[in-house]
Ligand code: HEM
């Protein structure tokens with residue numbers, strides 16, 4: 001299916017949904033006729049800023065893998081469809097981070113850049129998130145984030161050189177038809193980070209772990225009403241367990257479990273002692289504690305699960321059904337202790353929505 | 363689809379699978395012709411004991427929700443298709459428990475009773491597991507297992523009276539066309555139980571928790587080669603987290619988290635302290651420790667996940683694909699710390715297999 005090309009059936013359906021959910025929206029069929037005229041002339045049509053806002057919020061509401069959707073109406077939408085130069089795209093991404101970070105009181109934000117139009121490819125961001133730590137592949141181990149080793153090698157081949165620490169923020173990589181691939185550093189003041197300490201274990205600080213405050217996915221095209229916006233980075237705040245049970249823990253990420261298990265004095269050679277489960281809890285406690293202490297908004301999986309169930313209820317009261325992918329909305333630890341676990345979801349995909357990251361790779 | 367009636371296409375396919383995987387199996391088409399003759403005469407056909415064994419093992423191999431399938435070849439199959447009287451059915455279930463329990467060295471066993479045939483309904487077991495603890499609904503709480511409250515009320519209406527403790531084993535309920543519904547106690551010596559203590563926390567014993575050694579599902583019809591065996595109780599050994607993260611913990615089961623959290627001295631009013639996650643780990647440690655100490659076989663989720671991945675590999679080496687339901691094979695705690703989590707599975711259903719428990723209810 002040509003999901004990246006303009007689809008007029010989708011366009012019409014979206015104008016109807018816009019009209020149905022918004023008193024102030026124009027008549028759907030009139031709006032659609034207007035779009036048809038523009039499409040006939042230019043091979044594309046232009047969403048109003050209000051349509052773009054509503055569409056981006058719906059895309060969040062329809063994000064089947066996202067547990068944070070109760071807040072979908074609060075999404076701040078930055079309409080940057082007029083921005084075309086690579087350095088301006090990068091600067092807008094940095095502004096996005098400032099707006100989102102908000103001194104720790106994280107705001108959900110999306111910045112929408114132009115769609116492709118006939119004969120003209122719009123700018124592309126090649127990062128999968130706006131903030132990612134480099135991974136440097138050594139002969140038998142990786143410094144930094146192993147998930148970024150391939151990308152890091154690629155930006156190095158383009159001339160970037162990192163400091164070689166475990167937490168070097170990768171540059172933004174913007175590609176435009178005129179300028180090709182260009183790099184731009186993310187300035188340090190746009191990257192709020194939290195150093196990890198534990199509420200009771202002083203040695204935890206010695207691990208010198210930290211994580212950034214804002215998770216901003218930049219690889220997923222946004223599809224609204226038959227038009228694809230290939231570059232539309234968005235962020236929420238973190239769910240603590242994304243950091244404490246995945247990023248710092250997965251064997252192919254920072255893989256901190258054995259070190260933490262040993263420092264806890266556990267028998268890390270005996271899985272049946274549940275040392276991994278115990279270390280996992282302490283890392284997650286450290287994440288929540290440290291973010292709280294630093295005044296940086298972060299969700300815990302218990303509360304966020306409840307908020308998600310409130311979203312499911314609220315959708316039902318609005319006469320809709322909240323679709324979801326169970327394996328994604330159930331957090332990566334203590335699954336069955338959370339209300340999201342004990343529920344079946346319709347997993348089918350709805351639009352507007354975020355599309356899977358393309359098969360582009362460095 | 364009339365899944366409970368005889369299906370000759372399925373029959374033929376099964377004879378072919380039997381022949382393909384077993385040197386000593388008869389020629390599939392000859393065997394099928396023979397079955398057709400019998401079917402023409404009696405409206406059903408009869409699997410040989412060897413076919414029944416192979417079919418039951420395949421049903422386990424095809425159980426998409428089961429993490430324990432590496433051992434599928436070891437299933438002990440008890441062919442009890444000739445048993446028709448209710449008291450004999452109950453006695454065979456008790457024998458099943460003895461064979462399975464094996465003084466703690468649990469063996470996977472299935473006992474297959476007769477299929478229905480035209481004009482004659484075979485015996486039915488109305489229990490969902492051979493061993494279940496009664497649940498007594500009080501005015502605002504339940505003594506015992508709340509999941510069994512409805513069933514308990516039903517057997518009470520049939521004349522059963524339990525002692526009223528938290529762990530009264532429910533009677534077997536067998537239904538035959540001649541005798542109607544009949545009850546039979548499970549003798550105490552057929553129910554091995556493990557009292558729960560904790561490796562480090564002496565007060566854990568004061569909770570007076572215990573659990574039975576053998577999980578034996580008795581509500582799922584077995585479908586082999588186009589024939590449904592409505593009564594075919596089977597058991598494996600427990601995965602510790604079924605007891606420690608679900609049966610003793612789910613809010614609609616024994617709901618022990620708050621009590622354990624309080625005894626651990628945790629702040630049970632602040633979910634963000636991850637007290638639930640910590641209490642969960644300690645209950646699971648108690649389960650594994652207690653079963654080990656009692657010499658009763660139990661799996662832990664770390665090792666069983668690895669065994670499941672070995673099963674997936676082994677199936678691949680045999681030229682097959684292990685299908686699975688992700689949300690069931692991923693254990694209910696510490697999901698992402700387990701290899702099963704990081705894998706996609708084909709979720710489609712294969713036969714032979716166990717069918718969902720019918721819509722029968724008391
Ligand atoms: C406000 C706080 C938010 C929280 C706590 C939250 C939480 C999460 C979590 C835990 C995941 C799973 C991530 C993973 O396992 O890799 C996720 C996925 C996702 N979220 Fe959210 N989210 C938030 C905001 C947003 C916003 C603002 C959007 C879009 C406007 C969004 C769209 C998505 C999408 C599209 C995915 C799937 C990503 C993928 O397929 O890789 N979320 N979210």
Ligand code: HEM
Nearest residue numbers: 422425427428429430470471596597598599600601661716
């Ligand atoms: C040998 C040790 C075994 C282990 C450790 C094991 C483990 C498990 C676990 C943890 C579940 C999920 C249960 C739940 O969440 O409610 C499960 C489900 C299942 N297992 Fe196994 N199992 C074993 C043996 C067997 C055997 C012998 C059979 C059949 C011959 C079997 C067939 C199934 C089926 C059909 C289900 C799905 C039950 C349902 O839909 O409610 N398992 N198993």
